[in-house]
Amino acid sequence: MPGPRIHVDPASFDPWKIQAVTHALSDHPLLQIDALVELGRRQQERKLVRTHSAAATAGTSFADAPLLHPNARDAVTTLADIEKANAWMSLLNVQADPIYRRLIDEVLDEVRPIVDRRDPGMCYRAGWIFVSSPRTVTPFHLDHEHNFILQIRGRKRLYTWDPFDRVVVSERAQELFHDQHSRELVVWDEAWRPRARAFDLAPGLGGYMPSTTPHLVENGDGPSITMSFTYYTDATRQRELLYRGNAALRRLGLEPRPVGSSPGHDRVKHTVLAGYTSARNAIRRVLGRTIRENSQPYAPA
Ligand SMILES: [Fe+2]
Known part of the structure; x- marks a missing residue:
């Protein structure tokens, strides 16, 4: 071999x-x-x-x-x-x-x-x-x-x-x-x-x-x-979710803490975002909408 x-x-x-x-x-x-x-x-x-x-x-x-x-x-x-x-x-x-x-x-x-x-x-x-x-x-x-x-x-x-x-x-x-x-x-x-x-x-x-x-x-x-x-x-997907969360906070007029500046803060934020995302995806699935997926074995072409 x-x-x-x-x-x-x-x-x-x-x-x-x-x-x-x-x-x-x-x-x-x-x-x-x-x-x-x-x-x-x-x-x-x-x-x-x-x-x-x-x-x-x-x-x-x-x-x-x-x-x-x-x-x-x-x-x-x-x-x-x-x-x-x-x-x-x-x-x-x-x-x-x-x-x-x-x-x-x-x-x-x-x-x-x-x-x-x-x-x-x-x-x-x-x-x-x-x-x-x-x-x-x-x-x-x-x-x-x-x-x-x-x-x-x-x-x-x-x-x-x-x-x-x-x-x-x-x-x-x-x-x-x-x-x-x-x-x-x-x-x-x-x-x-x-x-x-x-x-x-x-x-x-x-x-x-x-x-x-x-x-x-x-x-x-x-x-x-x-x-x-x-x-x-797992880490690149977590990081992406944290940035998307920060973008959402910024749209609400807040100034989010930079990703990586506080690992403890990032952990809490990620738990909340992951929970929110899976609830939202469950609803979208019921409604027959497309879901943003990034955990498949291969990137879709
Ligand atoms: Fe490149």
């Missing part, structure tokens, strides 16, 4: 600290360009492709980049010619594809015992494959999931900022992101760059980014393939 594909030091793994990892996935047949062209064809049919041109910069709105800087070519054409395509492409939620879901399960099942010891409740598994032309940029942004990001081919510089750095991303910006999934207040400033921890990624290297780690990626001079394995845990 092969060893684990992601190498994480169990002694130093901290779910809320950015850290370097190494991996053994660079030669995996499913992550070579021919296989990704075929996956791109399937993901295009599922409408699970996000793409923009090489014109996007660090400060481009992450949400609007595909509209502001469109890549006119389809997934197959772009992927097959990625060296010259002048494009950034992400195959989204590849757990929607049965073949790639198996890969995600294999890789995350291996790493799960290390994660679980400090951060139980892994769920909402997902995979994201980034294929990008030389010198393309992934604009500054953050995501909800914990993320093992692994470099498969080519080189890139990954800039990361501590998820608790409230100079780079304010408490209010975190709150809006958790409550509305809006990155409107997550705004790039060149002054953030010296505060970053940068990783020079090459095949076999990667990083672990906790939920809501601000990041920015700049490609090297060649084409690049990167894959992210992501998930939620």
